[in-house]
Amino acid sequence: MEVQELPYVLIDCIGGRYGVYEDHAEFLKKHFHLITMKEYLENKKFLSKKIRAIYMWYHKPVIKEELLQSLPNLKIVASSGVGIDHLDLNLLSRYGVKVSNTPFVVSTDTADLGMALMLASSRRLVEGYQIAVSPDTEYFPADWLGAEVSGATLGIVGMGTIGYKVAERAKAFEMKILYHNRNQRNTEEESAVGAIYCKKIDDLLQQSDFVLLSVKLTPQTHQLIGKRELELMKPTATLINISRGLVVDQDALVEALQNKVIKAAALDVTYPEPLPRDHPLLKLKNVIITPHIGSATKKTRRLMMENMVESIHAGLRGLPIPNEVLL
Amino acid sequence: MFRSKAFSLLKLIPLMPGQSNLAYKYIHPAIASHGHRCHRRSMDYRQGYKTCPRSAEGQTISTPQTKVMAEEELPGVLILDIGGTHGVLENLAPLLKKHFRLITMKEFLENKKEMSKKIQSVFVFECRPTVDRELLESLPNLKVIGNSGVGVDHLDLKMISNFGVKVTNTPHAVADSTADIGMALMLASARRLVEGCQIAVSPDTKCFAVDWLGVEVTRATLGIVGMGSIGYKVAQRARAFNMRILYHNRNRRRKEEEEAVGAHYCEKMEDLLQQSDFVMLVVNLTPETHKLIGKKELGLMKPTATLINISRGAVIDQDALVEALQNKVIRAAALDVTYPEPLPRDHPLLKLNNIIITPHIGTATVQAIRMMAEEAIANMLAVLNGQPIPSEVFPK
Numbered sequence: 242m243e244v245q246e247l248p249y250v251l252i253d254c255i256g257g258r259y260g261v262y263e264d265h266a267e268f269l270k271k272h273f274h275l276i277t278m279k280e281y282l283e284n285k286k287f288l289s290k291k292i293r294a295i296y297m298w299y300h301k302p303v304i305k306e307e308l309l310q311s312l313p314n315l316k317i318v319a320s321s322g323v324g325i326d327h328l329d330l331n332l333l334s335r336y337g338v339k340v341s342n343t344p345f346v347v348s349t350d351t352a353d354l355g356m357a358l359m360l361a362s363s364r365r366l367v368e369g370y371q372i373a374v375s376p377d378t379e380y381f382p383a384d385w386l387g388a389e390v391s392g393a394t395l396g397i398v399g400m401g402t403i404g405y406k407v408a409e410r411a412k413a414f415e416m417k418i419l420y421h422n423r424n425q426r427n428t429e430e431e432s433a434v435g436a437i438y439c440k441k442i443d444d445l446l447q448q449s450d451f452v453l454l455s456v457k458l459t460p461q462t463h464q465l466i467g468k469r470e471l472e473l474m475k476p477t478a479t480l481i482n483i484s485r486g487l488v489v490d491q492d493a494l495v496e497a498l499q500n501k502v503i504k505a506a507a508l509d510v511t512y513p514e515p516l517p518r519d520h521p522l523l524k525l526k527n528v529i530i531t532p533h534i535g536s537a538t539k540k541t542r543r544l545m546m547e548n549m550v551e552s553i554h555a556g557l558r559g560l561p562i563p564n565e566v567l568l
Numbered sequence: 569m570f571r572s573k574a575f576s577l578l579k580l581i582p583l584m585p586g587q588s589n590l591a592y593k594y595i596h597p598a599i600a601s602h603g604h605r606c607h608r609r610s611m612d613y614r615q616g617y618k619t620c621p622r623s624a625e626g627q628t629i630s631t632p633q634t635k636v637m638a639e640e641e642l643p644g645v646l647i648l649d650i651g652g653t654h655g656v657l658e659n660l661a662p663l664l665k666k667h668f669r670l671i672t673m674k675e676f677l678e679n680k681k682e683m684s685k686k687i688q689s690v691f692v693f694e695c696r697p698t699v700d701r702e703l704l705e706s707l708p709n710l711k712v713i714g715n716s717g718v719g720v721d722h723l724d725l726k727m728i729s730n731f732g733v734k735v736t737n738t739p740h741a742v743a744d745s746t747a748d749i750g751m752a753l754m755l756a757s758a759r760r761l762v763e764g765c766q767i768a769v770s771p772d773t774k775c776f777a778v779d780w781l782g783v784e785v786t787r788a789t790l791g792i793v794g795m796g797s798i799g800y801k802v803a804q805r806a807r808a809f810n811m812r813i814l815y816h817n818r819n820r821r822r823k824e825e826e827e828a829v830g831a832h833y834c835e836k837m838e839d840l841l842q843q844s845d846f847v848m849l850v851v852n853l854t855p856e857t858h859k860l861i862g863k864k865e866l867g868l869m870k871p872t873a874t875l876i877n878i879s880r881g882a883v884i885d886q887d888a889l890v891e892a893l894q895n896k897v898i899r900a901a902a903l904d905v906t907y908p909e910p911l912p913r914d915h916p917l918l919k920l921n922n923i924i925i926t927p928h929i930g931t932a933t934v935q936a937i938r939m940m941a942e943e944a945i946a947n948m949l950a951v952l953n954g955q956p957i958p959s960e961v962f963p964k
Contacts, residue, residue: 258777299778349786353809357755364752364933366926367765373925374918378910381927383694384657389933391744413808414748515773523769530768531761532776538759538784 247274248557249291251281251312253301261298265546269296272550278302290314294553300327309336317556319549320566322536323347323403326458326485330568340566341552345402346544351455351535352406355483358507358529359451362479363390367529388450388477391415396449398442398465399456399484400426407453408434419445446473451481458485466490471497479505483535486512495521498528509535642669643952644686645714646676646707648696656693660941664691667945673697685709689948691941695722704731714948715961716940717931718742718798721853721880725963735961736947739797741939746850746930747801750878753902753924754846757874758785762924783845783872783899786810791844793837793860794851794879795821802848803829814840841868846876853880854964861885866892874900878930881907890916893923904930 250273254260261269269275273294281288289311295304297320302308304318315338320328323344333340361367364387372378372385391414397404400422408418411434418436420426425438439445442465446452452474456462466480467490474480480503482489491512497503505527514533522528536542548564555562645668649655655672656664664670669686676683687707690699692715697703699713704727712734713723720737728735756762759782767773767780790806792799795817803813806829813831815821820833834840837860841847847869851857861875862885869875875898877884886907892898900922909928911917917925931940943959950957 258779259775260778262779349810350784353755353785354759356809357752357759357761360748360752361756361761364749364929366752366756366924367762369926369929370762370924373910373927376913378913378927380653381910383654384651385927385929386932386934386937387929389745389935390748392935410805410808413805414751415744515768515776518771518773529761529765531759531764532768532773532780534759534764534780534782537781539781540784542781 247272248293248553249274249276249288250294250296250553251276251278251292251302252296253278253298259299259301261296262542262546265543268546269550272554285311293317293557294319296549296553297321304328304333306332309333309338317341317553317562319552319556321545321549324457324485325566326487328566330566334568339556339562341549341556341562341564342566343545343548344564346541346548347536348402348406350538350541351403351483352410354509354531354535355403355407355453355455355481356410358481358483358509358531359395359453359479360390362481362505362507362529363388363393363451368526390451393417393450394419394448396420396439396445396452397436398445398452398454399462400436401455401457403483404453404455405430405434407455408436419449421445442470443473446470447475449478450475451479453481454484454488456484456488458487462488464488464490466494468493468496471502474503476501476503478503479507482506482508482510484510486510486514491522495525498522498525505529507531509533642667643688644669644671644683645948646671646673646687646690646697647693648673654694654696656691656941657937660693660937663938663941663945667949680706688712688952689714691944691948692716692723693941699723699728701727704728704733712736712948712951714944716937716944719852719880720961721882725961729963734951734957736944736951736957736959737961738940738943738947739959741936741943742931743797743801745933745936746798746878747805749904749926749930750798750802750848750850750876751805753876753878753904753926754790754848754874755785757876757900757902757924758783758788758846763921783874785846787812788845789814789843791815791834791840791847792831793840793847793849794857795831796850796852798878799848799850800825800829802850803831811846814844816840837865838868841865842870844873845870846874848876849879849883851879851883853882857883859883859885861889863888863891866897869898871896871898873898874902876901877903877905879905881905881909886917890920893917893920896922900924902926904928 252261252275254277255266256263276288276292290313292312293314293316295318297318299321317339318333319341321343323342325342328340330340394417395411397407397420400420411418418434419439420436421439421442465488471493494506498506507529509531510533511530516522552562552564645664647656647670649672650661651658671683671687684706685708688709689712692713710733713728715737718737718739720735723735725735786809789812792802792815795815806813813829814834815831816834816837860883866888889901893901902924904926905928917923947958
């Protein structure tokens with residue numbers, strides 16, 4: 242296809258720490274005429290009418306009403322990842338712009354990371370590494386112990402695609418699996434992973450050695466885990482968050498960890514990201530934090546990109562959009 | 569699962585005075601059929617196993633007695649120390665005291681004449697006390713070395729056997745926690761968890777870069793070198809991650825066992841090395857497995873592969889590993905074990921950024937430590953009481 246015929250798609254930038262990956266850009270350029278924000282701003286008059294889609298890679302470019310007003314032919318925003326809490330869906334809908342995300346492709350990596358965090362926290366892997374490499378280490382202490390994952394009770398809050406994949410993995414560690422979800426899963430799904438439904442989240446919190454949050458962020462799940470919920474948890478329990486920082490009341494979490502109301506926390510997500518460098522969570526010994534890497538593998542990011550390309554093509558052709566996010 | 573089954577057995581079998589029923593839970597057929605590969609040779613005793621212990625002085629089992637033995641009458645067990653940097657953990661001492669008179673090395677050395685005759689067993693915890701010829705010569709009534717843990721490469725089996733002393737280990741107690749650490753290391757390495765934590769808390773971090781990536785575990789190929797109890801449990805866990813599982817072992821496992829975890833046998837280790845994204849070492853250390861992974865083997869691995877070691881440091885040629893990691897012959901390594909432990913503080917392995925090392929924590933859980941002590945106690949008592957020994961280790 243000649244370059245002129247390819248649809249014009251707005252991106253933030255290519256390369257660097259926050260841009261579209263260079264190897265992805267190569268692929269994208271076969272499908273689209275990529276316009277960076279810089280190029281757009283330099284030539285707004287001509288480009289504004291041409292741009293029909295936005296390829297939103299890790300929340301960039303930021304979409305405000307001003308941008309929507311100046312892109313009269315914008316049909317679709319393809320957003321990377323499964324979370325869409327950073328998008329104003331109502332606003333986009335008012336401008337007749339469709340939205341897509343990449344829900345399924347991130348599931349296995351995110352479930353894997355949930356397991357990685359649970360194992361690392363329980364077995365004190367990061368602390369152990371520091372001992373192993375510290376210049377002060379003369380011997381390995383015998384009384385330095387972690388807690389077993391195998392055979393323990395895992396409570397999964399949010400049994401969607403990701404939560405279910407966590408359950409599949411945890412089952413192989415002979416964990417007892419409890420789950421809390423808006424709706425109960427069907428019997429076959431439950432028995433396949435040996436998961437027991439807890440209609441009340443309290444029951445799950447009181448019985449679990451590990452509480453894993455894999456809900457999406459909505460007004461209903463905002464600060465789902467606060468002081469009350471943390472106090473319901475066992476003092477020997479660990480909280481794992483692979484959903485969104487705002488699902489947890491962070492101040493309540495700091496207090497709970499400081500006062501040993503719960504044993505530990507392992508967070509792939511916080512609010513904001515990154516946390517301010519003087520935040521108390523960074524100083525606590527019984528916390529591990531990872532920099533939102535739930536889907537951070539080469540393969541998955543590539544699949545995400547390919548999914549987004551498909552969604553954009555469908556959106557521009559007026560066809561049913563794979564992974565469309567509906568209001 | 570294993571633990572809950574074992575404890576329920578414990579309640580059913582009545583106690584004979586001076587006898588412990590702990591041994592039974594380790595060789596009951598129900599446990600054996602749970603998929604554990606007990607040390608083959610000790611399982612032969614199962615055939616000669618009777619359902620009731622030998623009765624002493626005509627007392628019947630129907631009148632269980634739980635008389636507490638006076639401390640002096642209990643068999644003596646030698647330990648390094650209670651507590652302190654290398655001693656037996658304090659909360660394990662009561663477990664031992666139920667069945668033995670505890671004698672520390674200090675007490676022994678202060679009163680060799682009297683103590684040496686009393687010591688019938690040695691409880692080896694984290695490789696201590698060292699069992700050398702001198703010690704064996706000074707313990708005329710020694711019957712058994714009960715090792716806490718499954719690896720016995722720190723014990724000279726032949727020499728000990730020549731003194732007519734038996735050696736036992738604890739294969740059941742270590743399996744779950746060690747398999748878990750193998751999985752933890754694989755996941756942490758693949759997803760760059762330790763690095764990620766450092767970024768998340770570093771004072772210099774302003775934003776999280778989006779081009780910071782790890783590698784997938786789900787659907788990747790895991791090659792397990794050494795498919796004993798621990799290796800098999802690793803396979804069970806890895807299967808749930810949809811991993812393709814290859815394994816290399818002295819002997820091939822039964823078809824049902826292979827199919828249960830979807831594992832493919834590689835008669836030649838080379839085949840496994842060439843195809844795996846993750847190579848996990850789960851062998852025991854013997855003269856045959858010493859430096860099993862050297863320059864040649866590392867060269868056969870994919871440049872994108874990760875080596876994980878939860879067996880013994882000496883299974884790997886460490887110098888060859890350093891070179892391979894420095895030259896990116898393989899992507900990364902994750903080691904729970906090294907040689908020695910800890911490594912000298914100036915060792916090159918400590919400086920590489922594509923390696924995670926943990927301080928030999930394969931069984932460092934509250935539960936495993938307790939289970940190992942219980943299993944060791946059961947083994948030692950079995951020897952002292954002339955009962956079938958659950959996990960005896962023989963020299964080659």
